[in-house]
Amino acid sequence: MRRLPLAPLLPLQLALLLAAVAPEAPVSAPRSLVWGPGLRAGVVLPVRYFYLQAVNSEGQNLTRSPPGQTLFKVVIKSLSPKELVRIHVPKPLDRNDGTFLMRYRMYETVSEGLKIEVLYGDEHVAQSPYILKGPVYHEYCECPEEDPQTWQKTLSCPAKEPQIAKDFASFPSINLQQMLNEVPERFGDERGAIVHYTILSNLIYRRSLGKYTDFKMFSDEILLSLARKVLLPDLEFYVNLGDWPLEHRKVNETPGPLPIISWCGSLDSRDVILPTYDITHSTLEAMRGVTNDLLSIQGNTGPSWINKTEKAFFRGRDSREERLQLVQLSKDNPQLLDAGITGYFFFQEKEKELGKAKLIGFFDFFKYKYQVNVDGTVAAYRYPYLMLGDSLVLKQDSPYYEHFYMALKPWKHYVPIKRNLSDLLEKVEWAKENDEEAKKIAKEGQLTARDLLQPHRLYCYYYRVLQDFCMAWKQESEFTKRDRAARVIQKAWKSFLNVAVFQHFKSLINIRRQGEPRQILRYINPKEAELLDAAAGINVRFRLGGVKFPPEIYYKIFTHRHIEDLCANSPRDYTKLPAKHTSHIKSDNLQEEDYSGWYRRIENNGWRPVSDKFWKSTENVMVGDKKESEFHFSKLKRKQDIEKKRKIKKIEWMRQMYYTGTLEAKSTNHETLGLIHTATKGLIRAFEDGGIDSVMEWEVDEVLNWTNTLNFDEKKATENKQAQRTRFSRLLHRLLRTCSSLSLHDP
Template sequence: MVCERSADLVKPYESGLFCRVVIFIVFISINFGVCECEGISPEKCLIWGLGLNPDRVLPVRYFYIQAVNSKGENLTLSPGKDTFKVKISSLDKKEHIRIHVPPPLDREDGSFLVRYRLYGTALNGLKIDVLHNDAPVAMSPYIMQGPVYHEYCDCPEPDASAWRSVMQCPAEEPQILADFKSFPSVDLQYIRQEVPPRFSNRGGLIHYAIIDNQLYRRTLGKYTDFKMFSDEMLLSLTRKVRVPDVEFFINVGDWPMETRRSDAVPVLSWCGSTDTRDIVLPTYEVTHSTLEAMRGVTNDLLSVQGNTGPPWVNKTSQAFFRGRDSREERLQLVSLSKQNPELLDAGITGWFFFRDREKHVGKTPLVGFFDFFKYKYQVNVDGTVAAYRFPYLMLGSSLVLKQDSQYYEHFYSYLEAGTHYIPVKRNLSDLLEKIKWAKENDAEAQEMARVGQAAARELLQPSRLYCYYYRVLHMYSERQTGQPAQHADMELVPQPDDHTAACTCGRKSHKEEANTKDEL
């Protein structure tokens, strides 16, 4: 087995013989120096994760492999992207189910992320084989007794507490608790009268009701196309767990809405700010990429973990930014970049808000997102609101320099400036100074990047998004007064109908369970 290692660049010398000697020494140091890959021990490797439990239904299931050597030590560097092979099949050989299982993602730290998407329900269960050089790894094979439901199987768990336990949902979410402090009670009759006239002309507002686990809505405002994102997440959630009857409004525009400090009304939004009282949900960007992972999108919370660029020592020691012109500070970045190219590489890739300045500032070609991580430092500057790339940057192996902002996403309260990322003043006046610090304190910068990445991996697991959505709706339902209702001007939002994927739900419905209890 060959360890993946990087070596410092060797300055060429005029003497060909000396050059060959230096190259030989470097070759020796790469292949025979301190190396963790003395031999992976398949039986000592570790395997864990939600994707090994049949009751944890997600669009893409996932689990982890930790490479361990013969001494029982966890590897902390990559042993090679082809170290492990995974095969997933139905326990019933007569049951033909399409299962998409790409190669494990090498997270470059000795661990691997395994993903798979079911396109049908495995009624009898699944067998998961994890191999290293054809030898079974850890406790492989793993048997998941059926049924194992696929994403579009409408088969909600009637016991929400059991679902939360299976999904390993956190007991509390600090941001949710903070958001609901402004709303000790929610008077449904009042918000039905108050919210539409105040906010329907502000862009996109959707009035939802979940009644008996069915989703209903009416649209308010001119720009409501983004309801597709809230629809798909709410439908996905109600396929997995019974949600309490609840009636609420979701803002599908960019900006948070409720600015009142007193007499505020609860509006659910994808972004919050220190100037508003909106209740924050995970953004449409992270939820959509989670729902469409390994299908409609390529950049998602899982795929980015295996595409974090070269090892730290081989990354370019510059800060990097690419993005459109959605905030003036982004144009300022380009100016700083032109004046300090050794520190910063920044460019605007699309013009809409400041088109009169395009000729002066210039337009830069698009760069693939995974290529961002060729650079040691990533600059995160707000767009119209919080930059929704931030969670993806945090999942990479670069150090994030984040602009101070009044805007936030649902997970920001867990992060600490100076521990998980480097804070930068809103006017960017200290950006160059912070980049210089990172360059001069390379080991500390690398460690901060690692700590931030580790936090993001935990906070941004797809399962946590479902837990968060459920927690918001559950807390809202506990505080609402009045009866949630399907109003005459609401339409049913149907579950998607996929005739190609069988779905035989073996769980008792809420009504069936109630009838069973009555009989007892």
Template sequence: MDEFCDTAPCLIFTVKCSVSSCENVSLRQSRIWGPGLKSDFRLPVRYFFVQLVNKDGSNVTTSVGKKIVSALVSPANGDNARIWTEVLDRHDGSFIVRFRLFSSTSDLKVAVTLRGQHIADSPYTITGPVYHETCNCPNQTPDQWATSVGCAVTYNQIRLDLEPFKDINMAKVAREAVERFNNKGHHSICHYKIIDNKIYRKCYGEHVGFKMFMDSILLSLSRKMVLPDTEFFMNLGDWPLEDRLVSTSGPAPLPIFSWCGSKKTRDIIMPTYDITEATLEMMGRVSLDIFSTQANTGPAWENKTSRAFWRGRDSRRERLDLVVMGRQRPELVDAKLTNMFFFPKDEQKYGQLARHISFFDFFKYKYQLNIDGTVAAYRFPYLLSGDAVVMKQDSEYYEHFYGDLEPYVHYWPLKHDLSDLLEIVRWAKKNDATMQEVAKNGQRYARENLDPASIMCYHVRLLQEYTQLLHSKPKFNKGFELVEQPSESNNCKCQKYKKQVHEEL
């Protein structure tokens, strides 16, 4: 069981493993790696990975029992520290070990064991200051932080989104953006400025509550590094805003940041507020995140139900059509509405509303349906990370990572009207090995590209590259509000980093 304590030693996971399930594992050849074993890896949650290896040198590829791996995280000097840790079994011989600090400390000791015996080079020492999430110690440049976290140099979607913008005059952008998008009841936007690593904003529109998501990521980043002085407009709504085409005759598009893009608009796309919050609040107030799905992938592939599965609300006509399809062909499609807000209720046509179930229970089914809601369905990253094939509706909407994905490789495409769904499900049932391979490809992509580091890296790289396009540095204007750091953010001692004991992990 998980233990939460505020004295050292802290946070022990008990290992329960039969001799027969573990006897072929080589402790020495098994591998432990990941950025969470470095002190300058500053994210809300630290994490690293464990891969069990057989004595013949091959990776263990199946689950070998519940809670096979134990992790102990404690200050090396015996000081008290509030830390919460989890060992997540991915049921394929690999594990995620993640831990979140609720107070800063120094020189952590991390022991990872199998049946009480150390794995690989355990125990590890994280030497130097280890800061908790709300600690305000921006002692790195963005490039230093990016190097320590392992960020990509750039992202294709950023390059595409910024291509129309060469010399951004924010005084002009501000006048036009407020004039065009300050429509009460229709649009909500915020003008953000980062000056001397402080966050300021001025919002326009009636419903601006979603500013809290943009506030949170900017505050988190500014506690870790000194962000470049910059300014931008953030769209707080679901729909992308900038519908101007790039042309030589008409007015130029405005650089507007949004959480969702479309083929008809030119907004600059950021990771959605959903996956960003799941990253910031991991092991906090959210239970669904990119790691939790990897540890809750349902039964083994051969024991999953060979039907297409969907649950959700009635935010698009195709969703209603899907439910009707499922009622007509329940042996192929299990689709039910959980809420109705947009269309009239009709139990005779759509059936009774289904009770909400855990997202993890979705993975009892081999085929997961990703159908647009008001815009793109933001569940897509979590569906990819599970052990199932994502059958995705053709859509004009996209998130920041969609351009990396290949149909028939990472997911299985569906026509927009879902008219080919039944045929595809029938085909899938006869071509199980192909479907399983697509499921593994999607899962691999999510593991490597949608982890917490990747989500925060994307924000940092976008701010860096966008800022280079500004005509001039931002200046403070009256009417802008300072976005305050959490009250406890200064209750920590900021230090310079020391050399790591384990440089390569």
């Protein structure tokens, strides 16, 4: 068999591949290496990450995972104990080559900063702990960097992107007016999938053109995420949401090509390419909404190379005819290839002939040594994930490409196969016969993909495309008067919303201040409410705070009386002291007393954020001019206040019954009404003349109980029955008299 050519490996990466260290070599925590963007406060990402290289005591990099369970761990804390921040820190991802990937997702902004401890067991690794001075922003903080150059430098963005330079070579200058006129006319019909974006003052606007624009959610989310991190240039552009690139005009044609942004390019098109929606969405939703992302793949590459199954593997839809050929090859050569179609849509008539394969988790793909990458409708969006694994990728020759394809070379990062798959089995057999060379190509491709597909590189790429797009304009931001007016309106509306939000939060605080403090605290934090002494008396205060908008609401507990801390008088834990004994040995080397078990005062009553659910029930609630209820420290006084309120409520009800009640309207028993008037009139007059204290509560209760015993409905029903009987007897009597008179005159 002909020996296929191999591209030379880079010296540094070749040394890393060959410098194998015994897996049982011990790890040296101080000598191990830690680096990455997640150790810089200015690098704001949905999921922050950094890397760790395990090094042994001799200073050699481990190229295989340390034996046993991973002992590396990461602990992240806020620098200020008063700042409560929620951070998700999963276990490190073992990349099975001596390196580890550390990730964490922040859900709140930290003002003071973060302290990141990287530990091997209980020992600090490298320069741990790492201090990130605040503020450290989370993903959804509207905190853009005003200087784009500073932002690019912080992210270590590459100076050049070959694919971007190639794409904009077709557009040395862009006529904005021509683009705005022609794109809707050519591509904005009902079958189109075009979105018109306008960026003004870092605010993003869009207008959909065509019927199939549901995928705008993916372009929206990445643009909004980018705008939260850096100020974007003012510009207008069109994004193609469809699979196929649109612009096929050549540069020398008249009229020339139009600049349209797409997720996939081709050799015969002129679209400007951005990272696909698949990898941007998985980056935004990593550790939350998706399982397969550019980071998680690196820690789930299956068994080691020697333990992988020596077969080529494929699973996918029937989105291209070559995939059906792949399944037929698998049926004829099961010892070399395992391929199957998991869903039929384009070639449904082939399902009975070829069969339908069961779905399999993507991480399980890497149980096989060789991965076959065949195009779908366009470039297969699984390709970046396959390259991040440690299997050898057999890539079909294709006219389609993604944003990073230009950096990958055949026989260096992957093994090419013909478009008609005629040499696929030959390449699989070559890989089996040349196992070490195949392993080197797989490793080289994996290392390159790890560098190209880092999440922060995606943000750099997006910004660079927008920046070059703006620079290629013939005229500098020739926006219409309507666009300028929209900018003014948006600024005014934003300031109005800010005021409205503050007023809403203020109304929420005022509503809660009118409640009983213990009940409020019992709702906010039941555990703290149980610790309070009822006789101490408390007051819950609220305030607005935080470094983001809208602000957060914080609360703090204040007491009206002094609370004596009994533990403060006996700081020593006498239960743990050793028994005293007499010694005649005198020595000047006296050991210092151990204070570790003593009681220490810790401030635990700072300003704490209130949960959002506490305020949900207050929306759309109208509050009158009620005064804030005072909470008296005396339990007896509080009891008297409750009885007084109850008495007022009863007398008020009695007043309504006396003046405007229903008794006078419905009852015809004047004797009963007279009794009620006599009983209630005296109490009401005493209450009006002498106040609430001039009437005892038992007197009110006695009158109410007596009136309750008067069943007016029953009495009225009895009277109605008697009246009906009287009318019936009279009618019967008249009927009998009539009948008797008729009988007397009958001839």
